[in-house]
Amino acid sequence: MCYSILYSVQWNKLKSMFDVDIEPEFLLQEGSRIYPRQRTRVLVKSKKQSEFALPEMEYSLVPSWSKEPVVKWASYNARLDRVNPKTNNEEKIFDAPTWKEPFSKYHCVVPMTKFFESCRDRGIAKGHEVSFFEKGEDSIMLGAGIYSIWKGQIEGEVKTHYSFAIITTEPNYFIESVGHDRMPVFLKPEDSKIWLNNNFEKPETAYRFLSESKYEPDLDFEKIRELKGV
DSSP: OEEEOOOHHHHHHHHHHHTOOOOHHHHTSOOOEEOTTOEEEOEEEOSSSSSEEOOEEEESOOOTTOSSSSOSSOOSEEESEEEOTTTOOEEEGGGSHHHHHHHHHOEEEEEESEEEEEEOSSSTTTTEEEEEEESSTTOOEEEEEEEEEEEEEETTEEEEEEEEEEEEEOOOHHHHHHTOSOEEOBOOHHHHHHHHHTOOSSHHHHHHHHHHHOBOOOEEEEEEEEOTTO
16 A cells, blocks of 8 residues: 655644644645655654654665565554455454564554555456545545554664554455455544544554444545556
8 A cells, every 4th residue: 555645734733633733845846646664644643742743754664673674575554454365364463573562562553545446356346546635625535544663774784674564454345345445544634633642552452443433434536547457
């Protein structure tokens, strides 16, 4: 999955919604499509005077225990529930080694205007890449996320690398009918703040919160392009 970040009017809306500081020059930047391993801004709990902050992070989570600042597997979407392909057992997000520490300690929220998916072999958009977006002018969708802090050698220097993943879940009826098998876990603004504050006693409590609080925006979609080889 890739997604679109906000344009200036939406950054201002986000600034008001979360009382977060955004540099004036950043507000003038055009929105763009964000692909895995690209850098963008996400909302986190701030340690400074402001309650929340918008640091830059890389879209593809690198767990703190990784030997390198890049992993060989896809780490940009963290499924809330999945079947382990090796054991065939059902797992929750906090059971997986890649997501375990971030889910317990490091929560973020990913603001977006659209998210893009491929509908290869099913649904009314079969054979196409599509974009999903919430109906309404200047709409912002807030995706629950997790992030990681990796420290190690990069080009001979000790550096700190911040990276994140979007939490995904089973598709609602609309997304499934279009032709995709997952969707981000979206939250309302008030629930986003609860997620960011991360006052959960244990991972099971955080998991239950997301399961019970996930929000379904009133979505529409458009076909972007035909997929090759389908």
